[in-house]
Amino acid sequence: MSFTINIKNMVCQRCNLVVSQIFSDLGIDLLSVDLGQAVVVEDQLSGAKLEALDNALQANGFERIDDKKGGLLERMKTLIIKSIHHQDHFNLSINWSDFLADELNYDYSYLSTLFSSVSGITLEQYIIRQKIEKAKEYLIYGQLSVKEIAFKLGYSSVAHLSTQFKKVTGMTPSRFKSSRPMASRKPLDNIM
Structure with missing residues (x-):
């Protein structure tokens, strides 16, 4: 067994x-x-x-x-990190609520409520922060334009990525790229 x-x-x-x-x-x-x-x-x-x-x-x-709830919370985080950071091609059409509910065999509203109550941020905010951390990585290595990064991470436009990026980091992607970005990267398990 x-x-x-x-x-x-x-x-x-x-x-x-x-x-x-x-x-x-x-x-x-x-x-x-x-x-x-x-x-x-x-x-x-x-x-x-x-x-x-x-x-x-x-x-x-x-x-x-x-504990069961703590394990479920970690499994949610792991699925999100794996999907955003460890896949060759990010699924542009991913529906996070369906994906997480299917993978974990729980109703999404339960997962969302559990995540928010334990983490202090919403599941959607966590996903956004993970995507912004991946955008930072792309910007640091400088191999993709902001437009390519927006497309790669499933954003509808550069403006949408830029708005979320500024909300999370306090600066635009272009400003981030021109600053000393290595110090502002976070370990994936510390993103909240």
Whole structure:
């Protein structure tokens, strides 16, 4: 029988490697690992191993989530981060409410209410902030124009991207690009 462990702060493929190594070092066989989750054989998790796992995860900046709502919140964040930051092609026509409801098997209104009550911002604001962080990345590397970035992130126009960008960062994309942008990037797991 398998058991899913939800893990906070797993936001990149490197995180998967670190978490896989933690499980391996502890002699816990992984069935799979993905952003925000590890699946193990259930009978491998004794009290002592669970405590050792918690300590090793915390030492590496991760945290096991053992409550259902906290796990669901992390799964929402992980799906959003994965869709925006780790896909080769962002789905321009993504309907976030349908996508999250389908992926998590919960009604979107429940997911939205849960997210807002725990995070202090709406799910929509979180998605916007993640998209703006991705726009910052594109601007820093300078390989795309603002128009191309707007299209790539699913904005209806450059003006729409610029308005949201300024609302989140306090400056236009052009001003951001000409400033010293590296200091204003945030780790993906700290965006709120």
